[in-house]
Amino acid sequence: MSSKGPGTAFAAALAAAALALAACGSSDPPGGGGGSGEPRTLTLWHYESADSAMGVAWTEAIRQFEAGHPNVKVKVEEKGFEQIQKTAGMVLGSDQAPDIMEYNKGNATAGLLSKQGLLTDLTEQVTKRGWDKLLSPSLRTTARYDERGVMGSGNWYGIPNYAEYVMVYYNKDAFEKQGVKVPTTLDEFTAALDTFVKAGITPIAVGGAEYPAQQIMYQLALSKAQRPWVDAFELYKGRVDFHGPEWTYGATTFADWVKKGYIAKDSASLKAEDMGVGFISGKYPIMVSGSWWYGRVAGEVKNFTWGSFLWPGNRLHAGSSGNLWVVPEKSKNKDLAYDFIDITMKKDIQNRLGNAGGVPVAADPAAITDEKNKELIENFNKLTAEDGLAYYPDWPAPGYYDVMVAGAQELINGAKTPSQVLDEFARPYDENLADIGG
Incomplete structure (x- = not known):
């Protein structure tokens, strides 16, 4: 999402389910960390509703994660899309940063935070765990950012597990x-x-x-x-x-x-x-x-x-790709965050996401049983095959989301002419381009 997910906070039931399942059986965790030892907590933020495809899939991912990490509890904190959109920079620079969170992709969001040094460089983990092999070129675009914070090249600062x-x-x-x-x-x-x-x-x-x-x-x-x-x-x-x-x-x-x-x-x-x-x-x-x-x-x-x-x-x-899993630079449990991302990329979680009405990035097409869901995924595959993904209008510059919202409101209200609104769109865009040396 655009930008967005739907802007709804996920239900508290997701957190309750995660905590209730903390005592599930044990096995070696996928990433090798958190399997035994002192109790630990993985703090996770996301803003999908519990009944959304992502909410359904991630609830199962939490169950599997805790089953493989018996000394770890996942603490899901209720946030909203707008709340994270407006406060991420401040929070991630403090000691209140979560261990892992869903965050919007694009220059104005993930790109800006990567440029500010607030996100962990995931490149080594991407290579080690093979996440890059699960993502098509068009989906990788939003996961990588150069030193200017511009998407499409450079290091990996996020991993999408849906589109x-x-x-x-x-x-x-x-x-x-x-x-x-x-x-x-x-x-x-x-x-x-x-x-x-x-x-x-x-x-x-x-x-x-x-x-x-x-x-x-x-x-x-x-x-x-x-x-x-x-x-x-x-x-x-x-x-x-x-x-x-x-x-x-x-x-x-x-x-x-x-x-x-x-x-x-x-x-x-x-x-x-x-x-x-x-x-x-x-x-x-x-x-x-x-x-x-x-x-x-x-x-x-x-x-x-x-x-x-x-x-x-x-x-x-x-x-585009869906929003990204990002690991704040101040995360206290980066190893656990990497393990959790790994689980959300597993085929059974991807299949669950697809059958719940989402667009998975690494599912088995034969495992998607609902005809409507198949149509959803087939339309997406058609877009990617034709290079038809055009990202979102609020991505290019920091603060551009609010600029776009205000412009659309002014057009609805008739407060400004289209030409005046386009001037408002141009100003911060050109300023950011000058700022990054464009």
Whole structure:
């Protein structure tokens, strides 16, 4: 995620399950550490809900970890996506740093912390444990950062054990009622949105106060983009014109969608959770968001039939590896952290993640039994095969997430013109580029 996971804190039940299983049987741990001796605690932060695919898989990973490390208890601390996003730099520089945590990938987050010396260089462990062999080249991009904190090369500072991409979730019953077919082009998508508006229905659930709105704007920009533009914007491999056709189309069309009623004018204050609940309850027939919602949608939608499709007409889509396991430099139990990462990369944990509605990076395809989950994974494999992952709009520069959120809110509220918002996007981007010597 974009950016995101859904922005929900994982349930306290996950921590309770971890502690309750601390006395499980013993065996030699995968990494050879923590098998005997004095009691130890591995402090773990992540922000996935307990019923998400990652939450389900990691609960099992905790069980296996504690079974193989009988003297170790895993202490899961409840955090939220926004909380970690805003305070990670300060916390990781203190003695309150966890031993391992899930953290957002990209230049503005993991890249910045690596440049500041707050993350452990995992390169030796990657080679030793073969994690690199489990990740495709496109997934490795977000795990490695150079001395400038720019992703794509340099040392390994994180390990993703799942992948993600932005798609369109839709209410099949609502589509059928309005005579709308699954669109295959952006023009067909726009026509479908018009049909819902004419029926008095706001079609798209949006959370303007967090990541969802900016991802819609980015999908629109990507409809006019090619790979060199993405590499220039995300990897600094060229100059970016924020008033060029890509961002101009994205911002202008997004603002136009608000005016046309595709997006509610009061959505600027709504969070990702509000968006998800709005779709799951049937209030909105469409939700544009990431695969991190898949397991929850599958588990909670009760009153209608739903499905998903890739953003119509795009060759490029917001998406990447999932968030990273990072080990803070101040971690007191790095050996245990490495062992836990190792377990989450095991095939049975990867299979569990896939069957729970996630996108695993090292699963056995034959072990994924649910047809919807197979479709989710097949669509992701299609994107990676076509080099279609375009990362996320808030990644390039430190603090860019807040800039993107504010810009999307201003477009929803009509507080600023698309051109003014694009000026706001350009300023911190250009400042960061100058700061790193670009």
